[in-house]
Amino acid sequence: MLIQPIREMTIATRKMAKGDFSYFIPNKRKDELGQLTNSFNEMTRDLGHLEEMRHEFVTNVSHEIQSPLTSIRGFAKALREGIITDPEEQKQTLDIIEQESTRLSQLGKHLLQLAELESEQPAHQPRPYALDEQIRRVVNALEPHWREKGHKLEIRLPARLALKGDEQQLEQVWINFLMNAIRYTPPGGQITVTGKAEEQEILIRITDNGIGLSEEDLPHIFERFYKADKSRARQDGGNGLGLAITRRIVLLHGGTIAADSTLGSGTTFTIRLPR
Ligand SMILES: Nc1ncnc2c1ncn2[C@@H]1O[C@H](COP(=O)(O)OP(=O)(O)O)[C@@H](O)[C@H]1O
Ligand SMILES: [Mg+2]
8 A cells, every 4th residue: 555656656757767757646545645646746747748848849949940941942052053043033032041041040049048038047137227218229229120111109208217127138128029019010000119107117018000919829929939920920030039038038127018919900018117
């Protein structure tokens, strides 16, 4: 009676060491040994889940690497073999090769950044700075992107919005949200950034009147590699890591993000950061 569960756990441990997390120990006992068996089963399940996530991650990364490479190889070959003769088409082909290379290098950068943010002690240097100035700066820097799509960009911020945070990390946050708003809003859209200071926290809201998200997609957009519209994301060059990184940074600041969206009419992100 006493030996049986321990024997089972020994078998399970051996299987786990070989990467098999499917072993479940049946248990009816309510005593200490029963509790241990339950915890053991829970641990097996959690480890199995982690293993699944690891596998999924590797699959996603390989896919994200493979598809631009396939396109680069195909176009390079077409150019070399003289299949594309029209000079204008040749130029477009070279443009695609360049874009796909940029995508690959962006993927590398994002993966490194995520690994850093998910490490045990991510770099984080909070200092007081003017948040309103930072947001204005980012909006100006992104002007070529929103101008090109004919969007209107409105900023409604109080004059002095002071915050203690990691300036570089938060810059990335605003860039990611704004680039998404620009990307997922059809030409001629309206994007608004509003901000206000409350007693304890600063509240930033980024609203667009773009394509929006369905109820099914909305809960998943902060997951690594998640893209609501796979074909569109591919074409525009996103890799689905932007919001995962963004979320990490906001959490590191002790803040929260709320997403609110209606398919076809727009999306609002509300970011709360402790002052
Ligand atoms: N403002 C937005 N409007 C509509 N969909 C959005 C918006 N922001 C993000 N999404 C959806 O969430 C997904 C994940 O976003 P993100 O992590 O930034 O990856 P991506 O590299 O695809 O932009 C996007 O692929 C898109 O489907
Ligand atoms: Mg993005």
